[in-house]
Amino acid sequence: MKPLGAAAKAKMAARRTCPKCGKVRKQVVRGKECTVCRAKAYEEQRRREARTCWGCREVFERRLPAAHHRCGECRSKQLAELREKAAAWVEEVTVCAGDGCMVKLVTKTEARAFQKSQGKGRSWWYRAEHWARRCPSCTEAEERRQAEQRAEYERREQERREAERQEAEERQRWAAAALVDPDVVVLDTETTGLHAEARIIEIAVLSSRGEVLLDTLLDPGEPVPGDAADIHGITSDLVAGAPTFSSIAVRLTELLDHKRVLIYNKWFDVARLGHELTLHYLDRAARDAAEETARTGTAPDDVREQALALAGKQAAAWLDAMTFEDVMIPYSDWVGDYSEYHGSNRWQPLDGGHRAAEDCRAVLSCLRAMGRAHADDYAAAAIGADAMSEGTD
Template sequence: MSTTTATEQIPSSRTEADPARVARGTPLSHRAGVPVYVWGQAPLYLRTKTQLVADRLNVTEAQEAAPLAYVRTRDYGDVPLHDPAAAEKMRPLPSATKAKMLARRTCSECGKVRKVILRGPCSPCRERAEIERQRLLARTCAGCSTVRERPYPKKHRRCAGCRQEQLEKKRARVEAWLIAVTVCAGDGCTKRRGSKKAARAYLKEHAWLLRPERTDLPDPMWWPGWSRWCPPCKKAYDAEQERRQAENQARYEREEKERREAAAREAEERCRWAAAALADPDVLVLDTETTGLGDDARIVELAVLNSRGEVLLDSLLDPGVPVPDDAAAIHGITTEELAGAPTFSAVLGQLTELLDGRRCLIYNQWYDVARLRHELTLHYLDRAAREAAEETGSADTLPEDVREQALSRAREQAAAWLGGMTFEDVMIPFSDWVGDWSDYHGNNRWQPLNGGHRAAGDCRAVLDCLRSMGRDYMDEYVPAAAVTGGSSEGTN
C-alpha cells in the first residue's frame, strides 16, 4: 500500500543507495524480525498483494511465508509488503473470459462500458428513464388518464372535465358538511346551532381537510367549539346514553352473578362427586409406577385399592427391560428388586376381574391409561404373533405384513379392553378445588400427589384428596362417613 511508484534506477557507476529501497522512517515495531512501518514510511518499491494483483502479478508461496515488511493500517491491521521483482506474472485471461467480463460492465440500454458490474441499466440510463416517466406523468390526467402534449397544472393534474367533476364533488362534500355542523343531528330536529359563515371560516383555516384524496370530512362532534346537538336534543342524547350505560352495567352484573353462581355449583358438584365416590363401595383407585415417561415406558408396579383403603392388588411387575437409574431414583424400584416378579400378563386376569363393571379413579388418568394400553398391546401382540406363527408354520420369522396385521389386531383388542372399563380422573377436579390459577397456562396448576411414588401409597394419597374435597358433604353421605371414619387409621 505504498503511495508512490518506484523512482528511476540509479546508474551502477554511482555508489549511493537507491532511494526507493530505503525506508522513509523508522519501524514502529517488529513481527518475527520483520519491521512494521507507519503508512508511507516503508520502502517505496514494496507492494501489497492487492497492488501486485492490480499490476497483473501473483505473490509466490515463498513471498507469502516471508514478507519483507508490514504497513500498519487502521481497518486491516498489519498488511504484509512484498517485492514485485520476485512476484510471478499472471497468465493472460482467455478471450472468452474477457468477453464475459466486458459484457457484465456493458449497459443494456446505451451499450457503453462502465467501470463497475451492472445489474440492469447504468445510472445515467436509469436517470433518463425516471425523467421521462415524470414527464409522462405530468402530461397524464389523474382522472381519466388522458395523455396530452403539454403538462397539466401541477395543483390538480387534471383535464378540464375531470377538474370540473373534482370541484363538484368537493362542493357537495362541503355542503353536506355545512349542513351537518349547522343543523342539529337529533332525529327529526331541524334547529340551527351555528352559522355557515363560521363553518366556512373554520374550513378555510384548515385547508388540509379539503384535499382531493379525502373522501369525506371528519365528524364535527370531535372538533373543538362545535356541538352535534341542540340543548334539548343533547339532553335527550345524554339521557339515552345514561340509560344504555345503566342497562350495560345491569347486564354485566347479572352475567357476573350468573358466572359466580355457576362456578359455585361446579365447585359443589366436585365436592359432592368426591364424597359420593368415597361412599360407593364399588369405587376403586388405581396407580402405576413405570420405567419412565416415554411412550414405550413399562409398568413395574401396579396397585388397586377400594374406597375404604383396602388393598385389592399390590404387586411388582417384571417389565422384561432394565429399570433406568433416573426412574429408580424416583420410585426406588430397581431391576434387581423385580427379579422373580410376575409379568403384566400374569396379573391381567385379576386386574380385569377387579375393574369389570366398577368405577376406577386415577390421578392423571391419561398417563396411567396410556401405560395400560401399551402393556395390553404387548400382551395381545404376543398372543397374535403366536397365532400368526402357527398359521405360517414358522415361529422364528414372520413376514412383515403378518407382523403389521398382528400389531393392528393387538391394538384393537387393547382398545376393546379399555373401552369396557370406566376410568375417572382425580387430578383435574382436585386442582380446580385447590384453585392455584396460572396466567401462563390459562387454568389451575396441577397439584403434586405427594404419595411417596409407590403405587399403593399414591392410591392412599388419592383417597386423601377425595376426603379433603368432600369433607363438607360427608354428613349427606352417611355410608361414606361411617366407612371412612372406621377405616381412616388403616388407610394412612
C-alpha cells in the same frame, strides 16, 4: 525498557488501522470502521434523510422543508387529505351522533372556527367541551342502552358466578361421595419413562377406604432407565423375578370390572395400560398365528400386521369396558391456582413419593381435602345404607 521490535510495532499498528479508510488511529479499531468513518457515515445519512421525501421516499438534490419533509406532489396530497379530514370532522360534529338522527347541534361556521383554533397542520381535533354529542332524545336513548348493557353484563356475571359456585360444589360432592362409594377404586402405576413405549413396572389398586387390593412390582422385560429409577427408586434389580403384566391381567380385570376407577392424570396411566394390554394380546395373537401356520403349513405375509391390529382392538375393547375418572383436573380446579399464560388452573403435583400405593393414598388425601365440606353428609348416608342392607339380610 527494551524497545519494541518491528514485528510488534507492525501488529500494534495493524490493530489501530481502519479497514475502511486505511488510516492509523490512536485507539484500537474495533469493527469494520473507525469512529471518524462512523461519524462521517452518520452525518451523510442525516444529510441524505433531509433530502428524502417522507411520502414517496425519493431522494432530491436539495433539502426538503423541515416542517413537512415532503416534495411538492406529496405535500399537495397531504394537504388534500387534511382538508378531507377537516371537512369530515365538521360534518361529524355538527350532526347528532345518534343512529339515523340528523338534528343539527352546532353550525359549521362555529365548528370550523373551533377547528382553526386547535392549530394548523393537525390531522385530528378536540371536540369543544360545551358541544353535545347527541340531541336530548338520542342522549336519553343512549343512556337507556348503556343501562341495559350494564344490567345484561351484571346478569351474565351473576350467572357465571353461580355456575362456578355450582361446579365447585359438585366437585366437592363428587369427592365426598367417592370416598364412601364401595364401587370406587384408586389406581396408580410407575413406569420406565414418559414416552409412548414406556412399560409399567409397578401397579397398585386401593379401595375408597384405603384397603390395598393390589400392590406389586412388574417385570417389564427390559432394563429400567436410570433417569426413571432416580424418580421412583425402582431399579432393574428390584423388578427382576417380579410377575409380568400378563400374569396379573386377570386379577386386574376382576378388580376394575364394574368399578369407578379414579386415577390422578388418567390419560397417562390409561395409555400405559393400553400399551401393556396390546403387548399382552399381541403375544396371544402371535401364538394363534403360529398354531395356524403349523396347521396349514403356510404363513401369511402380513401376519404381524394382522396380529398387531387384533391386539389393538382387544386392548381398546378392554379399556372401553372400564370406567376411568380423572382426579387431577377436579383437584387442580378446587385448588384454583390460575395461570394467565395457559388460561386455566395449573395442574397440581401429587405428593405421594412416586410409588404406586403411596400415590393412591395421596389421591385419597386429595379427595378428603376436596370433600371435607360434605364428608359428614355422605358418611351418614353410607352408614344408613349399610344399616338398611343389614336389616334386609
